[in-house]
Amino acid sequence: MYEPKNLTEFIGQTEAVNQVSLVLEAAKAQGIACPHMIFFGNPGLGKTAMGKLIAGMMDSKMYYCIGKTFNPQKELVRLEWKDILFIDEIHRVQPAVEEIMYEPMSDWHMTMPDGLYGTSIEIAPFTLIGATTLLGKVTKPLRDRCRLNVHFQPYPNISLARILVQAALKNELKITKAVPMLLAKMSRGVPRIALRLLEMCQDIVIVHDYDGVVTANTVDEMSTLLEIDADGLAKDDIAYMKVVLESNRPIGNKAIAKTLSVDDKTVSEVIEPFLIEQGYVLLTSTGRVLTGKGLARVRGKGRGR
Secondary structure (H helix, E strand, O other): OOOOOHHHHOOHHHHHHHHHHHHHHHHHHOOOOOOEEEEEOOOOOHHHHHHHHHHHHOOOOEEEEEHHOHHHHHHHHHHHOEEEEEEEEEEHOOOHHHHHHHHHHHHHHEEEEEOOOOOEEEEOOOOOEEEEHHHHOOOOHHHOOOOEEEEEEOOOOHHHHHHHHHHHHOOEEEEEEEEHHHHHHHHOHHHHHHHHHHHHHHHHHHOOOOOEOHHHHHHHHHHHHOOOOOOOOEHHHHHHHHHHHHHHEOOOOHHHHHHOOOOOHHHHHHHHHHHEEEEOOEEEEEEEEEHHHHHHHHOOHHHHH
């Protein structure tokens, strides 16, 4: 719905933009491939979008791979000069596969299995960009081979509102003045969520023919439909906090997941981070507990609708 065309149009992530801009301009001035990088942070914060921008500004292509299934013998040989190899979930690359990457990352050669000794082939100078939500699981040798380890932070509401305004303009969608900030506050600091909510509002306007304008009432109708409140808390978030409250003691991840009938990863990577960031839940050495803010919210005394 909205993708910036260059780094100057990239709203938010000022530190990331400044770091990437510096090494990108230096590489262009020298006529070399951009240095390797790792982008880390929560999903939906613009890591892939940044990779696409770098490829565009280097007049090259970006090849997207997933860490778990990454095959260097297949992917590296198709790269051309200055191309971007974007590996999502790079922390899931298998150790034996990762070791194969070290040589081509440093001297643009790769040893292909061939009998007892193998054959060394030339690889075009390229840029590896690894994206991860779990930087601590990326090995130190791989991190050290990357010039930048760039942290993508949750977006402030004002930046999300600006992104929504630009998306509405690009898609010729009429919105009232209050809509961008209302949606921004529901978006958990994530542009991907903000744009998804705007698209849902657009769908409501199209189906119900509200004069083609997204208003505060449209946002309210959307939030009721998706069961999220004005602060971005969803039904699963409230259910999580109720489980913690009713336990009457610190509770572990697995116990919460079992009670909610979801897997551990959904709790630890989808539900929990936002609740901890926003101060609803405290992670202690013995388990999860509600803060005063979380307690007030579950008991209906905090913000929400």
